[in-house]
Amino acid sequence: xxxHRDNNTQRIAALDERxxxxxxxxxxxxxxxxxxxxxxxxxxxxxEADRRLLEGLADWCDRYTPLVAIDAExxxxxxxxxxxxxxxxxxxxxxxxxxxxxxxxFDVRAxxxxxxxxxxxxxxxxxxxxxxxxxxxxxxxxxxLSALRxxxxxxxxxxxxxxxxxxxxxxxxxxxxxxxFGASLLLRLDQALGRLDEAxxxxxxxxxxxxxxxxxxxxxxxxxxxxxxxxLAVALKSDLERRGEGARTLALLLFRVDxxxxxxxxxxxxxxxxxxxxxxxxxxxxxxLEQSIDAGxxxxxxxxxxxxxxxxxxxxxxLTGEADDDDADIALFADRVRARLGEAAVLKPxxxxxxxxxxAVKTVPFAEAPQRRAPAAGRAALPRxxxxxxxxxxxxxxxxxxxxxxxxxPATEIPEGPPMNFRWRRALYRVARxxxxxxxxxxxxxxxxxxxxxxxxxxYHIEDSEGRRYWLYRQGLYSTAPxxxxxxxxxxGVFA
Amino acid sequence: xxxxxxxRDTVFALRRQIAKIEGTLPERLQAPAPGAPAxxxxxxxxxxxxGLAVAAADAFLRTGIERLDAALGGGLxxxxxxxxxxxxxxxxxxxxxxxxxxxxxxxxxxxxLPILWVGxxxxxxEAGLPYARGLHALFGIEPEQLLFSEAPKLLDALWIAxxxxxxxxxxxVILEVRGxxxxxxxxxxxxxxxxxxxxxxxxxxxxxxGEADPTAAPVRLIVSAAPAASRETVAGPLAGSIGxxxxxxxxxxxxxxxxxxxxxxxxxxxxxxxxxxxNSVAVVPASGRGTDPAPASGAVLAFPALAAPATGDQPSRQxxxxxxxxxxxx
Numbered sequence: 074x075x076x077h078r079d080n081n082t083q084r085i086a087a088l089d090e091r092x093x094x095x096x097x098x099x100x101x102x103x104x105x106x107x108x109x110x111x112x113x114x115x116x117x118x119x120x121e122a123d124r125r126l127l128e129g130l131a132d133w134c135d136r137y138t139p140l141v142a143i144d145a146e147x148x149x150x151x152x153x154x155x156x157x158x159x160x161x162x163x164x165x166x167x168x169x170x171x172x173x174x175x176x177x178x179f180d181v182r183a184x185x186x187x188x189x190x191x192x193x194x195x196x197x198x199x200x201x202x203x204x205x206x207x208x209x210x211x212x213x214x215x216x217x218l219s220a221l222r223x224x225x226x227x228x229x230x231x232x233x234x235x236x237x238x239x240x241x242x243x244x245x246x247x248x249x250x251x252x253x254f255g256a257s258l259l260l261r262l263d264q265a266l267g268r269l270d271e272a273x274x275x276x277x278x279x280x281x282x283x284x285x286x287x288x289x290x291x292x293x294x295x296x297x298x299x300x301x302x303x304x305l306a307v308a309l310k311s312d313l314e315r316r317g318e319g320a321r322t323l324a325l326l327l328f329r330v331d332x333x334x335x336x337x338x339x340x341x342x343x344x345x346x347x348x349x350x351x352x353x354x355x356x357x358x359x360x361x362l363e364q365s366i367d368a369g370x371x372x373x374x375x376x377x378x379x380x381x382x383x384x385x386x387x388x389x390x391x392l393t394g395e396a397d398d399d400d401a402d403i404a405l406f407a408d409r410v411r412a413r414l415g416e417a418a419v420l421k422p423x424x425x426x427x428x429x430x431x432x433a434v435k436t437v438p439f440a441e442a443p444q445r446r447a448p449a450a451g452r453a454a455l456p457r458x459x460x461x462x463x464x465x466x467x468x469x470x471x472x473x474x475x476x477x478x479x480x481x482x483p484a485t486e487i488p489e490g491p492p493m494n495f496r497w498r499r500a501l502y503r504v505a506r507x508x509x510x511x512x513x514x515x516x517x518x519x520x521x522x523x524x525x526x527x528x529x530x531x532x533y534h535i536e537d538s539e540g541r542r543y544w545l546y547r548q549g550l551y552s553t554a555p556x557x558x559x560x561x562x563x564x565x566g567v568f569a
Numbered sequence: 570x571x572x573x574x575x576x577r578d579t580v581f582a583l584r585r586q587i588a589k590i591e592g593t594l595p596e597r598l599q600a601p602a603p604g605a606p607a608x609x610x611x612x613x614x615x616x617x618x619x620g621l622a623v624a625a626a627d628a629f630l631r632t633g634i635e636r637l638d639a640a641l642g643g644g645l646x647x648x649x650x651x652x653x654x655x656x657x658x659x660x661x662x663x664x665x666x667x668x669x670x671x672x673x674x675x676x677x678x679x680x681x682l683p684i685l686w687v688g689x690x691x692x693x694x695e696a697g698l699p700y701a702r703g704l705h706a707l708f709g710i711e712p713e714q715l716l717f718s719e720a721p722k723l724l725d726a727l728w729i730a731x732x733x734x735x736x737x738x739x740x741x742v743i744l745e746v747r748g749x750x751x752x753x754x755x756x757x758x759x760x761x762x763x764x765x766x767x768x769x770x771x772x773x774x775x776x777x778x779g780e781a782d783p784t785a786a787p788v789r790l791i792v793s794a795a796p797a798a799s800r801e802t803v804a805g806p807l808a809g810s811i812g813x814x815x816x817x818x819x820x821x822x823x824x825x826x827x828x829x830x831x832x833x834x835x836x837x838x839x840x841x842x843x844x845x846x847x848n849s850v851a852v853v854p855a856s857g858r859g860t861d862p863a864p865a866s867g868a869v870l871a872f873p874a875l876a877a878p879a880t881g882d883q884p885s886r887q888x889x890x891x892x893x894x895x896x897x898x899x
Contacts, residue, residue, distance in 0.1 A: 399738035403683060403716070406736060410718060410729055418729070420719065422701035422712045434701045439716065466706055471666050472697035500659075505796065508811050536811050540794035541659060566697060567659075569666020569707060569814040569835065 076103050077118035086118045132334040140275040150273045190265025194220040209266050214240030283378030284308045291371025302355045305377040306348035319344025319385035328374035339412045342404045342440035344383040357413040407439040470544045470566030477563035488551045491533040502537045509533035542568035634844045642825035648769035650762040652789040655777045661696030663794040667816045668773050670835045672741045673708040682740035686717040687730045692747045707837045734764035734772045745775040759785035789822035795832050
């Protein structure tokens with residue numbers, strides 16, 4: 074028996090058949106139940122765990138249709154339009170779903186109807202029933218008002234005026250009902266009867282393309298899964314070719330025999346349709362995930378879906394037959410590294426117009442970076458980036474620390490000058506030569522209103538006594554104000 | 570720094586032994602040919618490898634420094650793993666700078682090809698990320714040419730480097746690690762070397778604060794910082810300024826060279842090395858990035874020596890900044 078706290082009282086939230094046989098009911102106080110039957114076992118409800126379980130079941134139901142939606146706390150909607158023939162008809166499909174759930178240890182009730190509302194009512198009030206199109210009214214008429222999915226207040230109101238079944242509501246004139254109980258009652262009624270369309274919003278976006286393979290004998294080995302991937306990718310290729318598209322995101326769904334579903338996604342930096350390449354990407358991903366995928370008793374359904382597509386530009390190979398496409402090689406390389414090591418494994422710097430050194434270069438994952446223009450054979454050199462409009466571009470270090478590291482500066486020769494020596498990472502450095510300062514002020518246009526202005530930075534190019542060159546800066550200025558904090562020094566980069 | 574004759578004899582005898590084992594032509598071990606440049610013959614530290622049967626002329630990347638190229642037997646091997654060591658992590662900037670200048674030399678021939686810089690998360694945290702703006706100014710590497718990859722673990726970095734070294738789409742691959750990890754052993758480096766050889770692309774292995782472990786790399790250079798030259802102005806070097814970067818390069822391991830030290834200076838305008846010899850004046854042109862400043866017009870007249878300060882350019886006592894002089898009371 075499962076209890077939950079409602080209105081400051083522990084009440085029964087759910088109970089099994091044996092507890093029902095003891096004449097216990099839902100909503101009864103735990104104290105009363107204990108008084109009647111001291112031996113009952115009570116477990117606290119865990120809404121989060123219930124939710125997770127339902128999500129898992131929804132994942133598993135993906136094998137029947139891509140359109141699975143979660144209904145409240147204890148229901149699933151499966152939009153099986155166009156899917157039933159794959160399982161031998163509506164009856165066979167429903168039986169299979171029920172059998173499989175039963176084998177997994179779930180007690181489920183299913184209803185199949187042409188509208189979500191009618192299916193909901195059929196599942197909850199009939200158990201195992203298939204409602205043909207047009208029979209919704211006959212199904213709903215004898216059912217109580219709660220079969221209409223309406224708010225409890227509306228139901229209480231309807232009952233107080235003597236309308237106790239859905240059939241009675243259907244027979245009543247519509248205008249007074251709408252005036253008294255609002256539009257939602259009639260909306261629910263019309264949806265259940267199929268007069269209005271109701272969209273079931275799926276929990277996952279529907280993949281534009283997917284191919285799958287049901288296996289009589291479950292597969293366990295990674296090699297076999299990879300082989301299956303390449304076979305599925307071959308089937309996918311013709312679909313992609315017909316659409317003139319290539320895949321940008323691919324997902325591999327592995328349905329385990331006992332109901333667990335593994336979802337493995339890979340991204341590509343350019344549209345792809347070649348089965349060999351798709352298999353290589355999944356090879357990397359599966360290698361990386363080898364430890365975390367538990368094959369258990371094996372997977373009996375493997376599905377390869379394309380989650381997003383992009384237009385695929387056809388390329389003509391040259392006469393020698395070897396298309397010398399370095400960019401494609403690099404894109405594939407980046408995708409493979411990304412499949413194995415995650416999104417940020419291959420990065421590309423992008424120059425941004427900014428005065429602050431750390432903002433001036435943004436690092437973005439390779440797939441999101443703007444594509445490099447391929448150097449055509451005729452053009453020898455790339456168009457160079459336009460130099461800034463200064464005669465001497467400011468010197469910048471070859472390496473920049475991710476965040477400036479604070480250093481200790483005991484003394485400077487003159488107040489606003491470079492340090493004479495400094496301590497960085499617990500080592501003392503003696504400054505032999507210094508150039509600067511280069512003053513970089515904070516960018517006021519990025520500042521939020523009311524925010525205090527960030528102090529300016531004076532950058533110095535420093536060479537220590539052993540010839541190493543550093544880039545450090547003083548944040549803020551020396552001030553004669555009594556409470557002013559002394560400026561702080563930071564190491565920001567190293568020169569060649 | 571002349572070696573004793575006995576030691577030299579021993580070295581030559583050993584080299585001959587190696588040559589016999591490797592089956593290469595013995596004349597590469599002969600003392601420099603008569604046609605070799607004078608400074609090579611003058612140096613007792615290097616042997617010139619001539620008539621090597623296997624190496625093609627473009628198998629080596631010439632650094633442009635005659636003495637160093639000769640010592641390395643033609644230059645840095647193009648299709649190989651080359652190690653570049655830094656003695657301490659704080660040398661990371663210098664080591665990276667030297668590696669990038671080599672890359673810049675490579676890019677002179679392979680324009681537009683991208684380069685890949687693979688590093689472990691540790692080294693990028695300790696020594697900083699490559700900064701695209703600095704690379705462009707100094708080495709002419711465009712930001713869109715640079716790809717870098719940060720691997721959480723060394724094994725991942727090795728995997729990425731291996732996969733990248735297979736490809737011919739990169740002009741060069743740089744793999745940067747810190748210290749002497751166990752995983753980077755002879756086997757791992759041999760794999761990297763083999764991949765680089767097959768793809769005939771250079772793979773530079775930067776090891777910050779690394780020990781001289783046995784590896785498969787044919788060449789190991791140890792790079793440390795050297796004080797930069799002063800900036801050149803029309804009136805001679807500007808005192809106290811920091812000019813072109815300079816590197817001190819030791820040959821730590823090479824089939825042909827005896828240990829030697831070179832001080833190289835990188836010329837960011839011409840993208841070329843210049844060797845700095847002791848007490849030399851820079852041979853590079855005086856003007857930096859532009860044209861020469863206009864010559865002074867007219868005749869140059871000396872100012873009348875009214876009150877020539879005794880200490881050259883030092884300002885007189887009256888001109889000294891106020892804060893330097895002890896303030897008198899009152």
